[in-house]
Structures are given as C-alpha cells and as structure tokens.
Amino acid sequence: xxxxxDRGRTGLPGGKPKYSIFSLARNAASYxxxxxxxxxxxxxxxxxxxxxxxxxxxxxxxAYYLASVHGMTNIAVVEKSWLGGGNTGRNTTIIxxxxxxxxxxxxxxxxxxxxxxxxxDLNFNxxxxxxxxxxxxxxxxxxxxxxxxxxxxxxxxxxxxxxxPEEIKAKVPLINIDQSIRYPVMGGFLQKRGGTxxxxxxxxxxxxxxxxxxxxxxxxxxxxxxxxxxGAIAGVETTRGTIKAKKxxxxxxxxxxxxxxxxxxxLPIASRPLQALVSEPIKPELDTVIMSNAxxxxxxxxxxxxxxxxxxxxxxxxxxQRGSFPVPExxxxxxxxxxxxxxxxxxxxxxxxIVDTCPDASPIISKTDVKGLYFNCGWGTGGFxxxxxxxxxxxxxxxxxxxxxxxxxxxxDRFQTGLLIDEHxxxxxxx
Amino acid sequence: MLxxxxxxxxxxxxxxxxxxxxxxxxxxxxxxxxxxAEFADYLFLRDNTKGVFLERWRHAAGCRRWFNMVRDTVSxxxxxxxxMGELPKSKQGKAAYEACWRRNTAAEAAAxxxxxxxxxxx
Numbered sequence: 001x002x003x004x005x006d007r008g009r010t011g012l013p014g015g016k017p018k019y020s021i022f023s024l025a026r027n028a029a030s031y032x033x034x035x036x037x038x039x040x041x042x043x044x045x046x047x048x049x050x051x052x053x054x055x056x057x058x059x060x061x062x063a064y065y066l067a068s069v070h071g072m073t074n075i076a077v078v079e080k081s082w083l084g085g086g087n088t089g090r091n092t093t094i095i096x097x098x099x100x101x102x103x104x105x106x107x108x109x110x111x112x113x114x115x116x117x118x119x120x121d122l123n124f125n126x127x128x129x130x131x132x133x134x135x136x137x138x139x140x141x142x143x144x145x146x147x148x149x150x151x152x153x154x155x156x157x158x159x160x161x162x163x164x165p166e167e168i169k170a171k172v173p174l175i176n177i178d179q180s181i182r183y184p185v186m187g188g189f190l191q192k193r194g195g196t197x198x199x200x201x202x203x204x205x206x207x208x209x210x211x212x213x214x215x216x217x218x219x220x221x222x223x224x225x226x227x228x229x230x231g232a233i234a235g236v237e238t239t240r241g242t243i244k245a246k247k248x249x250x251x252x253x254x255x256x257x258x259x260x261x262x263x264x265x266x267l268p269i270a271s272r273p274l275q276a277l278v279s280e281p282i283k284p285e286l287d288t289v290i291m292s293n294a295x296x297x298x299x300x301x302x303x304x305x306x307x308x309x310x311x312x313x314x315x316x317x318x319x320x321q322r323g324s325f326p327v328p329e330x331x332x333x334x335x336x337x338x339x340x341x342x343x344x345x346x347x348x349x350x351x352x353x354i355v356d357t358c359p360d361a362s363p364i365i366s367k368t369d370v371k372g373l374y375f376n377c378g379w380g381t382g383g384f385x386x387x388x389x390x391x392x393x394x395x396x397x398x399x400x401x402x403x404x405x406x407x408x409x410x411x412x413d414r415f416q417t418g419l420l421i422d423e424h425x426x427x428x429x430x431x
Numbered sequence: 432m433l434x435x436x437x438x439x440x441x442x443x444x445x446x447x448x449x450x451x452x453x454x455x456x457x458x459x460x461x462x463x464x465x466x467x468a469e470f471a472d473y474l475f476l477r478d479n480t481k482g483v484f485l486e487r488w489r490h491a492a493g494c495r496r497w498f499n500m501v502r503d504t505v506s507x508x509x510x511x512x513x514x515m516g517e518l519p520k521s522k523q524g525k526a527a528y529e530a531c532w533r534r535n536t537a538a539e540a541a542a543x544x545x546x547x548x549x550x551x552x553x
Contacts, residue, residue, distance in 0.1 A: 257479035266532060268475040270452065271504075316450040319481045319505050324432050326446050359475050415475040416467045 005113055005392075008068030010121040014212035018123050038204060039211035044218050047244040048076045050398055051236060053223050053259060054251040055079025056088040057199070058376060058383065060206035060217075061391020062249055062398070064122075067213035069392070070399035075215055076245075077207075078238060080222035084203030087253050090321075090353030091384040092276050092298060092310040094289050096133040096194035098153050098160050099426040103409040104362065105156035110406055111389025112193060118388055124205030126197045127303060131287050133194030134168065136338075138183040138294040149425065150189050163188050172288055174339050181337055183295045196289060196300055202387055226263040232371035233263070249374045249398050254319065254354030256377035265368050267377065268359050268415050272313040273323035273352035274381050277331075279345040281305030286339075295334035307345060309335055313355060313381060323352040355380050362421040365394055365403065366412040374398050375412070436512055437490045438498050451487035453478050454499045455518075455528065457542030465537050473538035480504060483527040485519060501527065 012018055017036055027035055050066060052059045055077050066072040079085075095115055097108035119126045137143040146162065153160040165177040165185045177185045207217055218240070225237035226248070235244035250259045254271045286301040297311045311331035314323045328350060336343045358364060358378035363386070365376050376394045379386060393407040403411060414420055433445040459465055459473050478484070484504045489497045501511040501524035511521040519525055533539055 255481070258481050266472070266476045267479070268471075268477060269479050270477055271479055271481075316486070316502075317452075317479065317484060317504050318507065320507060324445055326432070416471045 005110070006069050007114070007117070007121055008065060009213070010068065012123050012209060012212045014214065016208070016212040019125075038208040039217050042216045042218065044076060044078070044221065044238070044240055044243050045216065047235070048074055048216070049245065050075040050247040050249065051243060051245040052077045052249045052251060053236065054253070055083045055203070055207070055217060055219065056086050056251065056253065057084065057202045057206065057387040058253075058379070058390045058394070059249075059251040060203055060210060061387050062251060062376070062394045063215045063217075063391075064206045064210040064213070065392050065395035066399060067210055067215050070395060072399060073214035076243065077210070077215060077217045078221045078223060078236070078243070079217070079219050080239075082219055083207050083217070084200055087353040087355060087383060088199055088203045088387075090274075090276065090351055091199055092300065092308050093196045093199045093302075093384060094133060094194070094291075094298065094300065095128075095197055095385040096191050096289075097158055097385070098133070098135075098149075098189070098191045098194065099423055100149050100152045101421050101423060102156060103421045104423050104426065105153065105158055106406045107363075107389050107393065107410070108386055109156070109158050110392065111386045114388035114392060115197065116193075118205075122205040122209045124201060124208060126201045126205055128195065128197040129303075130193050130195040131289065131300075132171075132190055132192045133289040133291065134163070134172065134188050134190045136168070136188040136290065136292045137186050138292065139186060142294055143187045145425075146187070146189050159191055159193055161190050161192075163190055172286065172290065174285055174341060175290070176338055176340055183337065185338070194289065196302075198303075199384060202384075206391070223259065223262075226259075226370075226373070228263065228370060231369075233373040247372045247374070247398055249376065249394060251376045251394070253356050253377065253379065253383065256356050256375065260375070263368070263370050263373055265370065265373070265375070267364065267375070267412075269356045269364075269378055270317055271319060271354050272316070272357055273318050273320065274310070274313045274355045275323040275327050275331075275350065275352045276308065276310040277328055277347050277350040278302070278309070279307040279342070280348050282307070282345065285341075290338070292334065292338065295337065297331040297334040297338075299335055299339070306348070307342065313357060314352075319354055321352050321354055355383070357381070359415070360420040361423045363390070363410055364412055365390070365397060365407045365410040367397070367401070367403070368412065433507060433509065435488065435500075435509065437493055437496075438512055438514060439494045439496055440490060443490070443493060447490060447492040449489050449491040451489055451497065454485040454487045455531075456533065457539055459538045459541035461541040465541050469537040469541075472533070472536045473542075478531050478533060480527070483510065483523045485524065485527055485531075487515075
C-alpha cells in the first residue's frame with residue numbers, strides 16, 4: 001500500500017456493522033432476510049456545510065473523503081436518479097495509470113494507489129483485480145511512439161514494460177499474432193498494476209462508508225437551479241425543495257454544461273455517447289485487459305464470464321444515453337480480427353453513457369468565478385479509473401478552497417493560459 | 432443511425448458524414464483588441480446544449496461539402512438543414528441561435544468587420 005496518502009478514517013469508524021465472513025455466515029442462518037440497509041434514505045435538511053451534486057463514483061468518493069479526511073460530515077450528496085446509474089454503471093471498468101504527462105501521471109497514479117487497499121478502507125469488496133492492462137501496437141511507428149511513452153511513464157515511477165508479439169501470445173493465448181492480418185500485432189506495452197474493479201460496488205462502497213460517517217445521500221432529487229448571493233453560491237433549488245450551502249461541488253459528467261448554465265459558467269465540454277457491450281458469459285479465457293488504439297477497441301472478461309467491449313465516442317453531441325450502430329460495428333470488427341473465437345459469441349447487452357469530453361482529453365478540477373462553487377468534470381472517456389483520486393483531490397479543493405499540487409494543473413483557466421494537458425494519446429479512446 | 436439529407440446529394444446514412452461541432456462560431460478578426468479570456472471563448476468554449484443545437488456537418492464520403500443542421504441532442508431529431516453562411520429559418524433553430532450565450536461575447540463582436548459592427552450599433 002502506498003505511503004504518504006492521507007486515507008482518512010477508514011474501515012467504517014461510524015459504527016455501521018461490518019461485512020465479513022462471520023456476518024455472511026450469521027446472515028445465512030436467517031436466509032439473508034435481515035441484512036442491514038447499506039445507507040439511509042434521509043429527507044434533505046434545510047442547510048448543509050457542503051453539497052455534492054451527482055451520486056456517481058466521483059461524487060460519492062468526494063463526499064467520503066470530505067467526511068473521512070477533512071472531517072466535514074454535515075454534507076449531502078444529491079442525485080437526480082439512483083446511485084451509480086450514470087457513467088459509473090456504464091463503463092468498461094478498466095483501471096490504469098499509464099499516462100504520459102507528469103500532471104496526468106500524478107493524478108492517475110494517485111488514484112491507483114488509493115485503489116490498492118480501497119476494499120479494506122471501505123469494508124466493501126470492490127473485486128479490484130490487478131490483472132494487467134496490455135496496449136497493442138499495430139505498426140512500427142506506433143511501436144516506437146509506444147516505447148517513448150513507456151520511458152516517460154517509467155520516469156514518473158509508474159510500471160510499464162514493452163512486450164514482443166511472442167511475449168504477448170504467451171500471456172494472452174487467444175490473440176491472433178499472425179502477421180498476415182490487416183493490422184498485425186507488432187508489440188505492446190503492459191501495466192501490471194492496471195486491471196479492473198466492479199463498477200457498481202465502487203458507488204455502493206463509497207455510499208455506505210460515507211453514510212456511516214453521517215453524510216446524507218439523497219436520491220431522486222434533481223438540481224433545477226443554483227442560488228447565488230453577491231457572487232457566491234448560497235444553495236441549490238431541487239425537485240425536493242431548496243437546500244442551502246456555502247459550498248457546492250458539481251460532479252455530474254455528461255450534464256456538467258447544463259449545471260454550469262444554471263450559474264452562468266461556460267465549460268469547454270462536449271457531451272458525447274460512449275458505447276459498450278457485453279457478450280454471453282463463457283469460461284475464463286482472458287485474464288488481461290487488452291486495448292488497441294489503432295484498430296480501436298478494448299476488451300476484458302468480467303468475473304461473470306462476459307466479454308466486455310468498448311471503443312471510441314460517437315462523433316456528435318448527444319444526451320440520449322444511446323449511440324449509433326457504426327461504432328459498435330467497427331469495435332466488433334476489430335475485436336474479431338484480434339480474437340477470432342469471438343465471432344461465435346452472441347452479444348447480450350449494449351448501452352451508452354454520456355461522457356464529458358474536454359478539448360485536451362484531461363479533466364477539469366477547478367474553482368469557478370462563483371465563490372464556493374466547484375466543478376469536477378471533463379473526465380470524458382476515462383473517468384472510472386480515476387474515481388478515488390478524483391474524489392480525494394476534489395474533496396481537498398472543496399474543504400480548503402485551494403487546489404492541492406495534484407489538482408492545480410487541472411484548473412479551468414488553463415484554456416486561457418494555454419497550459420493544456422494533451423492526453424489524446426494516453427486516453428486510448430478517440431474523441 | 433441518422434439519415435441525413437445532404438443538400439447536394441440527397442438522403443444518405445450517417446456513416447458518410449462527419450460532424451464539425453457547434454455552428455456559427457466566427458473567428459475574431461480583431462483578435463488584438465480582445466483579452467485572452469475572450470479569445471478562449473472562441474477557441475475552446477463550446478455550446479453543449481441539451482435540446483435544440485446548431486451544428487456543422489460535412490458530407491465527407493460524398494460531395495465533401497459543408498452544411499448546417501438544427502438537431503435535437505436528446506431525441507436526435509433533425510429539424511432543419513440549411514447552407515453555410517446562412518441562419519436557421521425554423522422557429523426552433525432561430526430561437527436556439529438567439530438564445531446562445533455566444534451572441535453576447537466580445538469574441539463574436541470582434542469577428543465582425545468594422546462596418547457591420549457600426550450597423551449593428553444603430
């Protein structure tokens with residue numbers, strides 16, 4: 001486990017009954033009818049010290065770290081629907097930190113270090129599996145660029161290794177490394193600490209641990225307006241009444257522009273659908289996450305046995321949570337060429353999430369012109385992997401009203417100063 | 432899948448087109464007269480409407496010409512297609528054009544040649 005990160009008060013210090021092998025056995029005796037509620041369903045209070053808008057992974061992580069690290073327990077998370085029903089429940093669950101620029105390495109590896117041990121912190125099995133993330137190159141040019149990237153990543157102390165096609169074949173026997181295919185496998189690079197986690201469990205784990213510390217989680221409560229007084233935030237209007245707060249953090253991914261509009265804040269964000277699909281479950285065949293930027297798809301096998309596939313964003317703005325067919329068609333074509341056995345699988349489910357893409361493929365973690373109003377958005381196609389790190393630094397920003405060293409480069413003013421963090425290469429997903 | 436009526440080629444599948452993002456962003460010709468923040472409005476800030484949205488499209492695998500579109504980003508309904516250099520004629524399109532925050536920015540004011548800026552003043 002990493003040193004030097006303040007993980008706060010971990011392991012349900014609020015006194016909620018813990019999950020363990022013993023509680024499982026005890027509840028088995030009563031046919032699992034008497035499990036305690038994982039979190040309360042409180043009525044919103046008139047006023048809180050802080051409100052987090054958005055009950056996805058990032059919002060719940062922010063609330064948890066505000067309570068556990070910064071001791072702010074009189075706070076609420078307001079969610080217009082149910083917890084983790086947006087992009088948290090719609091991604092392909094890939095976790096890695098192999099980003100090139102120093103600023104990105106800092107935040108994504110901060111997140112990965114928090115992932116390592118998060119199951120224990122939250123007393124919730126996140127099924128975090130460091131099975132390795134392997135990115136494949138399909139041309140000499142791409143392989144050279146990849147080697148350069150690996151050197152940059154290693155200089156930041158993050159594990160990455162270049163592999164030959166034979167080494168890839170040994171690790172992933174399913175893959176077709178025949179040089180006769182249209183985009184042959186020329187090599188790849190592996191981050192062994194990368195992997196997957198169960199996405200729903202992340203939202204539920206954070207929610208349960210935050211609730212344990214006294215955070216009010218208010219579902220089915222949509223924010224309809226922002227109340228401002230003299231250039232500072234004073235609260236929010238919701239479908240369940242007015243809630244006052246001097247600090248409001250907005251963590252709503254695809255809808256950040258809509259929330260921004262309510263407070264006259266403009267963001268450089270385009271909301272696009274990002275699609276994914278899963279196959280019928282099969283026996284364990286693939287124990288590594290495979291990504292390919294050139295033929296464009298990524299694939300892993302869930303613990304249930306389903307092949308989970310994803311690709312790039314759709315090419316036009318949408319809030320419809322569904323995409324158009326050419327994208328999955330392209331994704332499946334790429335997957336079948338690399339893994340011929342997939343051609344006989346049926347695809348069971350297919351969905352889209354609305355991702356908040358930023359011009360430089362890096363997030364915005366920032367104060368705004370409205371005092372006390374903070375935005376955490378722009379994670380685009382790669383937000384899930386960053387969930388703990390994003391929540392940790394955003395909580396720090398809200399609690400102290402100044403960004404810490406990791407969050408500072410992600411301020412909104414970088415679009416005026418020109419200090420962009422261009423991560424289109426490492427994002428691995430076309431924007 | 433959208434079926435898009437190219438004004439030059441007729442109805443084709445979405446696959447033949449590329450989307451060029453928000454329409455009616457004029458380059459500030461007088462860029463020295465505006466601040467960095469105002470220039471960022473032009474360069475980076477984008478309207479990201481939930482609802483009726485004005486955007487540019489190009490028939491990339493066809494005639495390769497550009498045109499404008501009024502489209503709903505929730506229902507994906509295509510409300511109007513109109514040529515480059517013109518403004519929307521449909522009621523929803525007109526309303527979306529007027530409602531866009533960009534109409535009041537310094538960047539857009541700096542995009543107009545001096546003569547028409549003077550006209551607008553009258």
